[in-house]
Amino acid sequence: MRNLGRFESLNGRTARKDILAGITVGIVAIPLGMAFAIASGVKPEYGIYTTVIAGLLVALLGGSRFQIAGPTGAFIPILLAIVLEYGYEDLLVAGFMAGVFLVIMSFLKIGDLIHFVPRAVTIGFTAGIAVTIFTGQIGNFLGLEGVERREFFHENMWEIFRNIGTLNGYAFMTAAIGLAVIIVLPRIAPRVPLFLAALLIPTLVSVLFYPGQLPTIGTAYGGIPQQLPEFRLPAITGGKILELWQPALIIAALGAIESLLSAVVADNMAGGKKSASNRELFGQGVANMAAPLFGGIPATGAIARTATNIRAGAVSPLSGVVQSLFVLLVLLVFAPFASHVPLASMAPILMLVAWNMSGLRSFVKISRLRTGDSSVLWATFLLTVFVNLTVGVQAGFLLAVLVFLKKMSGKLLMQPGEATPDDYIYSGIPKGSVFRTVRVDGPLFFGTAQQFEREIEKQLSPPADALMLRLHGLSALDAGGVAALSAAHDFAGRQGIRLLFQGIPEEKKILLKKSGLYDKIGAENMVK
Numbered sequence: 001m002r003n004l005g006r007f008e009s010l011n012g013r014t015a016r017k018d019i020l021a022g023i024t025v026g027i028v029a030i031p032l033g034m035a036f037a038i039a040s041g042v043k044p045e046y047g048i049y050t051t052v053i054a055g056l057l058v059a060l061l062g063g064s065r066f067q068i069a070g071p072t073g074a075f076i077p078i079l080l081a082i083v084l085e086y087g088y089e090d091l092l093v094a095g096f097m098a099g100v101f102l103v104i105m106s107f108l109k110i111g112d113l114i115h116f117v118p119r120a121v122t123i124g125f126t127a128g129i130a131v132t133i134f135t136g137q138i139g140n141f142l143g144l145e146g147v148e149r150r151e152f153f154h155e156n157m158w159e160i161f162r163n164i165g166t167l168n169g170y171a172f173m174t175a176a177i178g179l180a181v182i183i184v185l186p187r188i189a190p191r192v193p194l195f196l197a198a199l200l201i202p203t204l205v206s207v208l209f210y211p212g213q214l215p216t217i218g219t220a221y222g223g224i225p226q227q228l229p230e231f232r233l234p235a236i237t238g239g240k241i242l243e244l245w246q247p248a249l250i251i252a253a254l255g256a257i258e259s260l261l262s263a264v265v266a267d268n269m270a271g272g273k274k275s276a277s278n279r280e281l282f283g284q285g286v287a288n289m290a291a292p293l294f295g296g297i298p299a300t301g302a303i304a305r306t307a308t309n310i311r312a313g314a315v316s317p318l319s320g321v322v323q324s325l326f327v328l329l330v331l332l333v334f335a336p337f338a339s340h341v342p343l344a345s346m347a348p349i350l351m352l353v354a355w356n357m358s359g360l361r362s363f364v365k366i367s368r369l370r371t372g373d374s375s376v377l378w379a380t381f382l383l384t385v386f387v388n389l390t391v392g393v394q395a396g397f398l399l400a401v402l403v404f405l406k407k408m409s410g411k412l413l414m415q416p417g418e419a420t421p422d423d424y425i426y427s428g429i430p431k432g433s434v435f436r437t438v439r440v441d442g443p444l445f446f447g448t449a450q451q452f453e454r455e456i457e458k459q460l461s462p463p464a465d466a467l468m469l470r471l472h473g474l475s476a477l478d479a480g481g482v483a484a485l486s487a488a489h490d491f492a493g494r495q496g497i498r499l500l501f502q503g504i505p506e507e508k509k510i511l512l513k514k515s516g517l518y519d520k521i522g523a524e525n526m527v528k
Contacts, residue, residue: 014315021312022322024193025068025305029055030327031199032305032353034217034224034338035346036071037297039136041083041149042091043221044338046295047071048331049229052324054287054299059320062283063111063276064263066314068305068323069287073353074258075251075298077132078389082247084151092234092292094248097241099292101252102285111277114260118404120366120376121396122257123359128384128392130358134351139163141347143171143214153385170206170213171344178202179348195349202345218339226335228328229294250390251298252288259284259301269310304356372403405447412448413473414455415439423468426527427500433465441473446480456488464497468527472503482515489521502527 029051037047051070058069082091105111132153138160139147145166150156181198206214217223263275280301288298309319366377376399384392419435429435438459444452459467469488485501492499501521504512512518518526 015318017313017315018318019322021309021314021319023326024312025309025319026323026326026330027193027196028308029068029070029302029305029323030330031195031346031349032302033071033327034341035349035353036073036076038217038221038343038346039073039076039133039350040071040079040297042079042088042297043224044217045224045229045331045335046297048224048327049294050291050296050299052328052331053229053291053294053296055320055327056324057287057290058259058283058299058301059317059324060283061279061286062301062317063278063280064266064301064306065275065317066266066270066306066310066319067259067263067275067280067283067301067317068309068320069259069284069299069301070305071297072258072300072302073133073350073357074126074129074254075300076136077129077384078247078250078254079297080136080149081151081388082244084149086244089235090240090244091297092232092295093236093240094244094251095292095296095298096234096236096289097244097248098251098255098298099285099288099290101249102256102281102288104285105252105256106278106280106282106285109278110256111260111281114257114277117257118373118376118397118400119362120373121380121393121400123362123366124377124380124396125254125384125389125392127358127360127363128381129389130354131381131385133357134354135160137347137350137354140343141172141175141351143168143175143344152387168214168344170210171215171342174202174206174214174342175344175347177205178345179351182348182352198349198352199341199345203341206342206345207340215343216339217341217343220343223339224331224335226332228332229296231293232295234292247390250393252285253393254389255284255288255298255300256281258303262301262303262306265303266306266310269307304353372406376400376403408443408445409447409451411475412440412442412444412451414452415441416459419466419468423527427466427468428524429466429498434463435466435468436464437468437470439470439473441475443476444474444481444484445476445478449480449484452481452484453487453491457491460492460495460497463495466498466500467492468500468502470502471505471508474505474508477508477511479515482511482517485512486517486520489517498525500525500527 033047033051034044037044054069058067079091082094135157144160144163146163147159150159178198181201182194185192185194185197259280260277263280267274284300291297291299367374376396379399380392380396383395417437417439419437423437424431424435436459489499509518
């Protein structure tokens with residue numbers, strides 16, 4: 001019931017705004033839903049079903065007032081890979097599992113942690129996805145025949161090269177018209193729905209001037225059924241769960257990142273109350289659990305459609321509900337006409353989507369830095385393109401962690417010094433004793449523990465009576481850091497040297513007490 005507060009601004013005037021915004025977004029969502037489904041290796045109607053079901057549930061249960069959910073370009077490579085390797089039925093299982101993962105993420109408050117995803121990883125895999133989508137449409141743009149979908153990028157490029165002689169001039173002309181519409185229309189008629197125009201105009205030209213000369217949705221998929229989606233339970237077994245958990249987790253992670261990024265974009269555009277990130281994950285999870293029950297594919301928040309929703313005047317989630325109902329109405333009334341849509345007319349639309357999501361400027365900026373982030377970016381990008389998205393993201397995260405640890409290891413500063421008269425007084429060390437100090441600033445964790453131990457041994461290698469660690473600047477301490485302090489204490493004890501700890505922050509002292517190291521050191525060796 002708490003989620004109904006997002007509808008609190010709803011009245012007659014705002015409802016009219018939401019209805020108009022929902023219809024506007026629905027017009028944009030229809031061609032994209034079909035295009036993304038076809039590019040993912042499934043029938044176009046499954047993209048429409050996803051738009052209806054996911055859009056409705058995210059609007060009702062999500063954490064953003066303006067979020068529009070549905071199939072997105074970011075999912076194309078991973079969904080196509082699943083279809084090629086396991087088949088459509090197992091894609092439904094993976095989608096359902098991804099929904100379960102998203103719901104679990106919402107209860108674990110993972111939404112609060114999404115901003116820790118390295119930017120280089122996000123830009124790297126997004127650019128890789130863009131390249132995969134763009135090159136995947138070359139065959140449709142040229143109307144090539146006999147091109148088989150392969151698992152790897154280089155194999156797909158070879159298929160295009162091998163079949164280049166089958167170029168269909170009518171398909172190429174149709175795609176070129178669509179591309180011209182995409183380039184020219186925003187300049188002369190910016191208010192006209194671009195994607196719908198880029199789909200309808202080439203379709204009309206092909207139907208009127210050269211019917212039956214190129215592949216269409218009807219010839220390739222038998223058209224779109226003029227009916228409601230049928231309820232179906234995916235065949236989930238223990239074996240399939242073990243087989244599909246990894247791609248399902250990648251779908252969930254990718255969906256979480258994109259949906260929350262979309263929610264942030266919506267917040268920035270609309271102002272006012274911020275989105276509830278964990279509730280958004282919950283809504284996305286329920287939507288992805290429900291969509292496969294009606295043949296739908298995985299969905300997430302769509303940044304472009306959400307932005308269109310806000311620009312069209314949306315006020316509440318009612319616009320998302322209207323969008324879904326409008327798309328459903330179009331499905332029931334106009335589905336037979338979709339069979340005339342040429343596959344070539346969808347190619348420039350998907351190529352534009354790929355270009356818009358590529359993040360080329362950010363990619364170039366990070367590349368020019370020539371730092372660890374550049375390495376993370378290129379590793380993620382290349383592995384996403386040439387292997388798959390799963391490997392690209394995993395390797396990117398691992399490399400980003402290693403780069404971070406390397407950076408953090410340089411943040412630990414240890415400055416040797418001599419004891420002051422006050423140090424002798426407060427510690428009870430007799431005057432005339434060899435008394436050294438080391439000031440420790442920065443994080444002491446498993447990544448810097450070895451550096452810390454080496455420096456302590458270095459300070460204790462010339463004989464001394466006592467060594468004081470000044471720990472006022474200790475910014476972080478983990479189990480590895482506690483172990484390093486314990487090792488330093490043991491090393492000093494074996495040398496007959498008294499080791500003192502000064503100024504340990506209170507929260508770090510609690511950790512020492514829990515670990516038992518505080519008692520081992522002794523309160524007499526703790527100096528304020």
